[in-house]
Amino acid sequence: MTPLLLSSYTATTCLGSGLAATLAGLRDGRSGLQPCHFETVDLATWIGEVAAVDAQKLPEMLARYDCRNNRLTQLGLEADSFADQVRAAIGRYGKSRVGVFLGTSTAGILQTELAYRRRDPESGALPDDFIYRTTHNSFSLAEFTRDYFGLEGPAMAVSTACSSSAKVFAAAARQLALGTIDAAIVGGVDTLCLTTLYGFASLQLTSDQPCRPYDAARNGISVGEGAAFALLERAPASPAAGSILLLGTGESSDAYHMSSPHPEGLGAKLAMEAALRSAGLTADAIDYINLHGTSTPANDAAEGKAVVALFGDRVPCSSTKGATGHTLGAAGAVEAVICALALSHDLLPGSPNTAALDPGIPIQYLLHSRNGQVRHALSNSFGFGGSNCSLVFGVAA
């Protein structure tokens, strides 16, 4: 593919709001995970909760979008002056030429979960103040973002579980290649809700400790929440030194099981190969891999096999979910921004909480953050239903 410029990017997770907090957290090997006290949830697990989400007040005109997910969307959009950069792009290109491509798994379903507790005891009806379209529906964060900026062009939500906000980069890249748009807001937003916390617990995929990706004793995920965004534009012929570029995207399907990965990591391998092919790079060119690394025994083993098959033990890699939690549909975008930080600060992020590596997965896994030149970074995101996406990012010399 033709390289695209990430002209602005930002992330908000339990590590903090914006790039500075995220970078400091990664450098310090800090974990933002805490024991779960979310809402009325009664589970022995750890979560990555973003501070002050509910303190966000949406503009009066957009009050119909009010729910935890869109509050976090706004918090994320306003970090690092990202919203100002979007407005500048709209000024350059026009309001029908900036597309919106956002990933989510559950959008504002928490609003529905809460509304079900307030059903009319006689009729069973949901309360009058509950609005399905602008809160629960998977498109709500994309429609909110489109209306937040007064945009009039294409918009979509990608909802492929945990690969959602990686696949938005591929979808936006296609539209930029076709020329239907000149810039794209890409990213992902997912927030804590009962469906995912109790759901992953029902599959016995949540850990009773902070998650430990690739640790020999790993025993499950820590559900997190997050909002991460990038503004994608066509790159100039000679991008300024230090510019972050999207170089390649690769998508595949496991065609294996709804909630277990292909045990040999076959789909994961196909996605990584496709991303390298799209970037016109060989495996030798990759300096850092941000693993999907959910910290379940099966997921890390399958991904590890795919990474070994393609890269051996040559490439430093880590999962940053020990720092941020698994932000589900936002994870792809959060980790894309982490790759951008790695590329722009020569940072190889470590993996807080992981102590003793699984000896059965012979990859070069980073326990601790350190400095090292990163020119090309690969980011993996794999989701339920066997949906896989890998992205390759680079930094202009």
Next chain:
Amino acid sequence: MNPTPLTAWISGIGFIAPGLPDWATARAVLLGEQPYVAAPSVLPSPAILPPAERRRASRVVKLTLGIGLEAAAHAGADVATLATVFSASGADGHNCHALCEQLATDDRQISPTRFHNSVHNAAAGYWGIATHAMAPCQVLCAFDASFGAGLLDTLGQVIVDQQPTLLIAYDSEYPEPLHAKRDTPDCAGVALLLTPERTANSLARITVSPSTAAAEQFADAALENLRTTIPAMRALPLLHKLVRGEAGPVCLDYLPPMQLMVDLQPC
């Protein structure tokens, strides 16, 4: 930059809607050869799924397998090789209702199957398991604009990646109490196999461009009701023009104020 013409060939069609159990019936009704008779959607049993999954298959799984396989068969295409784009305004509404209902009680130990069926890409996941397709699979939502969003991404894959791509646009109903908040009446969907080149089975060439024109409507009240109440059925005016063998533009609803003008050239 000069936009690339968004051109592809329609090389296979699958269709299920209330009163229209397959593409052959829909075609006859759209041509006026037989009257539209309202009836609940009939969803085929997904024989292609392994027995355990088949027994538990939800309405959206039956719907998407039905229309996807019909379109691929129509085109003579091998489903295992096809990239897919699933686009739906919602997921499995009955499963979602059951989850929300249980999570509102003191017993929140939900079923793991209910949870993994709650993802918006559940139907797409079962499609992969059934067809063994390891090609890219996109899953989108754009509320009432979901058909248009799916069409744009499918064109992206067909033109940029030069691969035949199966668009499966579909919707299903929520039970009460959510039905009162989102009143999609029944299951319906359309599958279009779009190819980058004309094939022996191609029916028409389409070229899509943005527009602010009003979408084409049906004079027939029943068809117009289908078009407006089920998001995937926003495609109906395109199918109507196609079965009549007419060349020229037809405007479809997308995301206000943006509409999609489709120029149709029958093969």
